[in-house]
Amino acid sequence: MFDEPFARGQSLLHAVDPRFRLVAAFALAVGLAVLRHAGAACLGLGFAALALVLSRPPAGAVLRRLAVNVFIAFLWLTVPLTMPGQALAAWGPFTFSREGLMLAFLVTLKSNAIVMFFLALVATMDSPTIGYALDRLRFPSKLVFLFLFTYRYLHVIAEEWRKLHVAARLRGFVPRTDRHTYRTLGNMIGMVFVHSFDRSARVYEAMILRGFSGRFRSVTAFRATARDAAFAAAASGCLLCLMAADWYMELYRG
Incomplete structure (x- = not known):
């Protein structure tokens, strides 16, 4: 976080x-x-x-x-x-x-x-409190969702990139200004997007299975x-x- x-x-x-x-x-x-x-x-x-x-x-x-x-x-x-x-x-x-x-x-x-x-x-x-406060102020729900999910999963995407970078280094990858470096970095960025899409699908299905109705419920009462x-x-x-x-x-x- x-x-x-x-x-x-x-x-x-x-x-x-x-x-x-x-x-x-x-x-x-x-x-x-x-x-x-x-x-x-x-x-x-x-x-x-x-x-x-x-x-x-x-x-x-x-x-x-x-x-x-x-x-x-x-x-x-x-x-x-x-x-x-x-x-x-x-x-x-x-x-x-x-x-x-x-x-x-x-x-x-x-x-x-x-x-x-x-x-x-x-x-x-903290960021969740900001999101819940925006929701109480009647900000658009999609904007609140975007804010909260960005906060929640941006560090997950960063961790995925770190894993790919470590794996590339273990295989002898050294960044240079050449075609091989650009192709490797492009593949790594593509893999981050693919993994992020797969994770978003799993998260959405998990939320639906838990009865998500389109609105967050917070235990914090303002x-x-x-x-x-x-x-x-x-x-x-x-x-x-x-x-x-x-x-x-x-x-x-x-």
Whole structure:
């Protein structure tokens, strides 16, 4: 199974109803995504950092997840050079624009805030709980099935690939950039798909024999409490503060 270090904890956020956390995470992510000003995005980043601290995550895991900034670094290298606007510096045909710099800064703030909110609110649940919460929120059943089965059997497929790779190595296979290597890897990938299809057929037949009617039954019962209502109020307040701050800055600039 996959390692889920954020799901192991006893913080205040871990105790909140998963349905409330999912709705709050998506609502805050959408709210952050439409912000137009860096000041409001800074406020959102502060709220996200506070939520992440309240979830008491392992520091090492947080740093690994925030490696998304490696990809954002490419924006800092390209956007200021390609976006027209007030020139801050120029090197031959390349112009470093102020508008491009501000856009890269805004994207950095918003992306980090969204990642932190999801780490604090969604990653603190294990994958089956997320699936059951999506089902309680009336998400399409096929989408929930796809999510749960992907989580359940992705590691099985990875184990099948590992077995094939070990078997190939025992037979003297050494990957190279030649036709034999490409043919061998293609056969191995094909065998993974064939074995996965066979397993899916066996699993489907086993579920039918056990009376599967198209809906998962979970022993976990979600019940909203006063704590969940307080969390919903706090999340709504954060979202309203972000929208109000962005609107104020747009009005002030105008």
